[in-house]
Amino acid sequence: xxxxxxxxxxxxxxxxxxxxxxxxxxxxxxxxxxxxxxxxxxxxxxxxxxxxxxxxxxxxxxxxxxxxxxxxxxxxxxxxxxxxxxxxxxxxxxxxxxxxxxxxxxxxxxxxxxxxxxxxxxxxxxxxxxxxxxxxxxxxxxxxxxxxxxxxxxxxxxxxxxxxxxxxxxxxxxxxxxxxxxxxxxxxxxxxxxxxxxxxxxxxxxxxxxxxxxxxxxxxxxxxxxxxxxxxxxxxxxxxxxxxxxxxxxxxxxxxxxxxxxxxxxxxxxxxxxxxxxxxxxxxxxxxxxxxxxxxxxxxxxxxxxxxxxxxxxxxxxxxxxxxxxxxxxxxxxxxxxxxxxxxxxxxxxxxxxxxxxxxxxxxxxxxxxxxxxxxxxxxxxxxxxxxxxxxxxxxxxxxxxxxxxxxxxxxxxxxxxxxxxxxxxxxxxxxxxxxxxxxxxxxxxxxxxxxx
Ligand SMILES: Nc1ncnc2c1ncn2[C@@H]1O[C@H](COP(=O)(O)OP(=O)(O)O)[C@@H](O)[C@H]1O
Ligand SMILES: O=P(O)(O)O[C@H]1O[C@H](CO)[C@@H](O[C@H]2O[C@H](CO)[C@@H](O)[C@H](O)[C@H]2O)[C@H](O)[C@H]1O
Numbered sequence: 001x002x003x004x005x006x007x008x009x010x011x012x013x014x015x016x017x018x019x020x021x022x023x024x025x026x027x028x029x030x031x032x033x034x035x036x037x038x039x040x041x042x043x044x045x046x047x048x049x050x051x052x053x054x055x056x057x058x059x060x061x062x063x064x065x066x067x068x069x070x071x072x073x074x075x076x077x078x079x080x081x082x083x084x085x086x087x088x089x090x091x092x093x094x095x096x097x098x099x100x101x102x103x104x105x106x107x108x109x110x111x112x113x114x115x116x117x118x119x120x121x122x123x124x125x126x127x128x129x130x131x132x133x134x135x136x137x138x139x140x141x142x143x144x145x146x147x148x149x150x151x152x153x154x155x156x157x158x159x160x161x162x163x164x165x166x167x168x169x170x171x172x173x174x175x176x177x178x179x180x181x182x183x184x185x186x187x188x189x190x191x192x193x194x195x196x197x198x199x200x201x202x203x204x205x206x207x208x209x210x211x212x213x214x215x216x217x218x219x220x221x222x223x224x225x226x227x228x229x230x231x232x233x234x235x236x237x238x239x240x241x242x243x244x245x246x247x248x249x250x251x252x253x254x255x256x257x258x259x260x261x262x263x264x265x266x267x268x269x270x271x272x273x274x275x276x277x278x279x280x281x282x283x284x285x286x287x288x289x290x291x292x293x294x295x296x297x298x299x300x301x302x303x304x305x306x307x308x309x310x311x312x313x314x315x316x317x318x319x320x321x322x323x324x325x326x327x328x329x330x331x332x333x334x335x336x337x338x339x340x341x342x343x344x345x346x347x348x349x350x351x352x353x354x355x356x357x358x359x360x361x362x363x364x365x366x367x368x369x370x371x372x373x374x375x376x377x378x379x380x381x382x383x384x385x386x387x388x389x390x391x392x393x394x395x396x397x398x399x400x401x402x403x404x405x406x407x408x409x410x411x412x413x414x415x416x417x418x419x420x421x422x423x424x425x426x427x428x429x430x431x432x433x434x435x436x437x438x439x440x441x442x443x444x445x446x447x448x449x450x451x452x453x
Contacts, residue, residue, distance in 0.1 A: 020107025034180035051138035060084040081182045087117035124156035131209040139215035148208040172229040178222045183354040187220035192346035201265035234331035238377040249395035256399025258341040276322030282313040285421045305449030313417035322360035329369035368418035
């Protein structure tokens with residue numbers, strides 16, 4: 001892309017830019033994969049913070065309703081906050097392609113073309129330059145681990161993956177995840193891998209630099225970590241194995257061992273909080289089911305059957321103690337390089353509040369997530385391959401038991417409840433993001449509600 005024209009409007013004068021940018025962003029936001037509020041129009045759109053990061057590049061935190069824009073330091077309001085990096089240039093360019101957001105009609109930016117600057121190699125390069133050394137820009141703080149220096153001049157490319165955030169890869173050596181939906185507090189995707197690195201856990205790429213903001217509240221905005229360039233994610237490997245009719249149990253077994261290792265490292269890295277309590281967990285799961293059935297009518301006939309899984313949880317033995325976990329474990333979150341598995345993306349389920357994602361949970365929740373993922377993979381082939389999934393699930397649990405010292409297969413009631421809770425989450429996720437995929441978790445819902453296995 002050609003060099004962007006410097007913005008001659010001073011940032012302070014852009015205090016009212018939502019009036020001019022608002023229309024464009026209202027159209028553009030709901031079309032982004034990472035935008036969570038697809039089920040409602042963007043009625044409210046307000047500016048929480050704006051920083052001119054480089055000439056021609058604005059860093060924005062915007063609030064989308066339904067609630068009003070919260071006042072700094074004031075009470076939280078219903079709605080979400082998103083991080084945007086907007087490129088602003090004098091003239092449109094066909095090279096902007098799908099990065100184009102549109103042309104501003106009025107206000108201080110009238111006539112300028114606005115685009116998603118993460119697609120602009122120059123912005124990507126400048127971003128890495130800022131991250132390599134500590135520094136600040138307005139409320140933004142660029143920080144790094146001085147023991148893990150990052151070389152300059154690495155060529156950037158935007159990752160073309162179905163993601164909840166946006167990622168840039170630099171010279172196949174580092175990957176920068178730019179969080180899109182921002183919540184106050186430290187993001188577990190920075191907190192957890194940093195803590196695991198301090199434990200010497202080699203199964204998780206360690207953050208080397210990160211971006212945070214101090215306004216309108218403290219929050220993590222991005223994390224740079226080593227890119228495992230020779231790795232393939234577990235989802236792609238599982239689909240390849242299915243297509244070739246290959247067995248995947250050796251890989252699943254090794255993956256089970258890896259997850260147990262990561263859970264053990266997490267338990268040492270974070271002091272244990274209050275012990276988990278099944279009755280309270282069952283109540284929370286039932287509440288989530290009720291909320292999901294409210295949004296997805298197809299769930300409703302199965303609610304009574306699913307509730308029995310949660311009711312049974314209240315009477316189960318307590319199981320392994322609650323601890324920090326991954327929180328959104330599936331085959332897309334594990335990468336295999338050579339014979340080793342690595343675990344990424346410790347953000348947790350993106351739709352849940354950060355406080356909940358950062359609290360302790362049963363490790364069975366992660367195990368259930370991975371077991372569901374084998375089922376997802378097996379359902380990508382027709383006729384679907386229940387045996388393939390069953391063998392992988394067995395092997396994963398056996399590998400986990402080898403390393404953890406307790407066997408998930410002996411915790412049937414816990415596993416059923418957590419699998420049910422995960423399938424309910426998936427129904428909601430698919431209904432919002434990929435309606436064509438809804439039959440996949442719905443098949444599990446039917447199985448769990450009717451047969452309970
Ligand atoms: N350290 C890494 N090395 C190699 N690939 C990675 C690494 N981190 C992420 N990826 C790739 O980027 C994709 C998206 O990363 P992820 O952290 O899951 O983002 P999101 O939370 O937006 O879904 C992953 O599926 C994986 O293919
Ligand atoms: O974007 P994230 O990786 O944080 O996770 C979200 O998106 C996932 C899909 O990309 C979704 O996972 C579901 O689909 C997977 C196949 O694409 C499957 O392997 C998982 O088992 C299934 O849950 C995940 O739930 C969601 O949080």
